Amino acid sequence: MSLTSRITHHASRFTHHTSRFTFDILLVGVGGQGVLSIGEIVAEAACRRSIPVNLYPIKGMAQRGGFVKAQVRLGREVTGPNIPQKGADLVIAMERSEALKAVRFVRPGGDFVLFDHVWVPMAVMLGKADYPTPEQVSEQIQEAGGRMHYLAPESLPLYKGVPVPANIFVLGAAVGHTRLADVLSPSDIVQIVQTKWTRGMERNVFAFQAGLEAPIQES
Template identity: 35%
Template sequence: MSDVKNILLVGVGGQGTILASKILSEGLVEAGYDVKMSEIHGMSQRGGNVSTQIRYGKKVYSPIVGKGEADVIVAFEKMEALRWIEYLRDGGKMVINDFEIPSVPILMGQAEYPTEILEELSAKASVLAVKAAEIAQSLGNSKAMNIVLLGALVRAMNVEGVDWKKAVASSVKESFIELNLKAFDAGYNL
């Protein structure tokens, strides 16, 4: 059996998915793991989806996570969680931002945002729903929701021997360090 762990981070362009992935990868490297990361930006600057695949373990040969292989999926938006559920392995975990970003068809009135997404996903997997945008806003800036989700993910992963606060601080602008450290703690302590 492989010791490699598979994580997917999925969201919409502008949510900070890639920054969270880079901080996570940096921390895992610091902990001594071999880490491979792959990111896909599908029209991300126009509100399209963004996905990052991270694999870590003693020796990792590929950054690609196949269907049914993800140990954890972190969804920065609820509909993205629904789109990627087929990548979660049996017994896997989902950390989901309880947050909605309507797609273009929804904004144009051609479709409706799906209801009861969290309930549907909870029937299929272990789900931690996080109101990351609200938590980040209460700290001073809703854009820190990515770091709130990162904190929740790190707690769910239970990886020891990493100075996560150092990884966060070294990855954000100096003027945002304090906010992001508070956001990380808020997510970690959920």
């Protein structure tokens, strides 16, 4: 299936909501994964559809491996930065241990996308803490009433022999497999990706396209 036909297929799910519609997204991961870029793309895509958007990025340690979080709140002209516990319609987690910390924010019936990247903290390396297993994360999501969408790092496709950017791939998976496609237009996201990175544009568009059709495990 061509890029155009894939985008058209997924665009059929898109609905332009009124200003009364609200949708809260929590993004978590570690430094260097492009978590904030996901938030920026989502925010711009919302603006293109005249959906009120508030983006609140938070960084931990200013280095690769420090925690990174962004909260994207759609459909409200003015709102606070903190999504309440059990209040996120969608959680996208780019790292396993940060995913476990974020479980308490997914609302019952909400979507939880986990890209199961492993970044072992120093406390775990020193034997002072345990690192969660995928099963533990899955159990917690199910107990919270969320729907888990699992992406193994091995599912990251190659473009000309090089792995595609994981953040754009995961964003594509979220659009392809969650209610995010009912909020934002996939074609808008492609246009944003094309203009955001003129260098490597084809690779990023390929990553998003691959994410739309990614083999994802759901529970």
